[in-house]
Amino acid sequence: MQEIILVVDDDKAILNYTAKLLTEVGANVLTCNSPVKALSIIRDEPVAIVVSDYYMPEMTGLELFHRMREFSHSIVKILMTSKADLDMAVGAINSGEVFRFLSKPWQDAEMIAAVRDGVRRYRMLRASSEDMEFLLHALGQTIELKDTLTKGHCDRVATYAEIIARKLGLDMEAKHDIKVGSWLHDCGKIGVPEAILNADRGLNDEEMEVIRKHPLWGATVAEAANMPAMVVNIVLHHHEYYNGGGYPLGLAGQDIPLEARIVAAADVYDALRSSRPYRPGFSYDETRGIMQSMSGKQLDPAILATLFDGLEAHRDKSGDHPLPPRLN
Template sequence: MAETILFVDDQKIYLDYTRELFGNRGLAVMTAASGSEALRIVNENIIAVIVADNQMPGMNGLELLAKVKEISPHTVKVMMTGSADLATTLSAINNGEVFRFVVKPWKDAEMVKAVKDSIRRFRILQSLKREDEFVLHSLAQTIELKDACTKGHCDRVATIALQIAAKLGLSEGKQEEIKFGSWLHDCGKIGVPEAVLNAPRPLTEMEFELVKNHSVWGCTVVRKANLSETVQNVVLYHHERYDGRGYPSGLQGKEIPLEARIVAVADVFDALSVDRPYRKKLSREQIIETIDGMRNTHLDTEIVNALFAVIGA
């Protein structure tokens, strides 16, 4: 399947020319005349490369590409820029916000090379992504071996979290990062003794304080692995409570990143749905009643509503 390239410029003459230039090069070409139109296209399509003019009314190119990074992190970004904006564009490249640039008015050979390099970059990122999925999933399964009662927990949490995220209208890119975060949310438990994880009784205060460290330990792991901020937020904050009485930072309400609030709800749902050493799993009715009672204390009520919509409660 041909990769899709999106050109964004408020001047129709450039859009028409680029469509003609790349129309017979084995690429699917799309165009947008504004930043808002481009964001709609990125939300609805897999875009390999976006080439955006910087000087546009309303939303400029740098603002657009920053939003694209959130929606579709693997889309490769190219800036069309005038000579007056060259310093700004070079700074964006140095900061990793832009992959290539072409100076307007550009020469065909320069634009073609920039797009070819970007397509190559996109294909490399896709290969790395597939490899990363295998590695990250394997890591999650390895961690679960420490706790026999949580076998399959990370996969189930990811499944529910993705359904909630879709219900809330989050982008595919954000959903993918939430999936990775769900797989790895308990990765810090690698540092917790198995005797504590598998204790057939409620934990002592000292043991619980030890277990609470797993979110910070886990975040250190994913940060060193250069995983995204979304993944880090899930691992670090999935035990924060909506009323501010969670850990490790005592964040409250919307201070807790949305992705962590989503995984917290999915985590609780799965935990109540399986047997644990110190209690039996709850019935469906008991699960719904328990989670309903956790609104605005442990959990965000909007996300609880999304969960109930997903499971048909």
């Protein structure tokens, strides 16, 4: 069992005994006697299973499990309770909040079996998640086939958007949804004729009206696929302007969802840096200057500052900015 098992209990004797038991059967165990400290560990480490006591001074085990959602939905939760809490534990399992509960005092075999079942559950959840992520990524790449100028664009937008999200300290779930939203932000272009997408001339008003519909078409697809709200917001609002002059709804300022403002900045950055048949890609400094002129108009000034703050770490010796390695 290479997955990390975190045991949380304010009783150090039980904590140490449980850790020793699980370590002896090959588990990779971390321990913590504070739920608050446990949240810090979960934020920083890829924890697979949390085995927690119910009654603890700072918060209950169920409260800990609820707050863990900020960082991950795939962690498997095992609750240790007294027999007096049986109804509560059964209710938690029925609601999906807890995978297993162990009534104190538990038998060693019960704990080992619960953790092994938890590892199998975690691996199954991870496999399903990875399969879905592969499909969503493939969909984003498929959409790019319609537009010969945008190969690799969705991946690069996802990379730049995640740089912003990390600098803002967004949680794991938000970063994941922003990555998926970046892949799918132009999915509505599936309804735009290729003659318009690949035109080597300026578009007329009628053609521009077709282009302006792609966020609405894409949002309809994302909603039908039960995508998270953040993903739908990115698809629908990534062409809104901070001053209200964008489309499709003409939202302005903070009314534009944060995730859409993030992807909008990443989208513009990659568009400027990428070469087109009618112009080479702009340098890092040229791009920064152009985007600064958009600050407060097309782009959120704070998001723009965060993007370039994050990009500075990737500048090379020439002073330019190569594409950073893809972030996970």
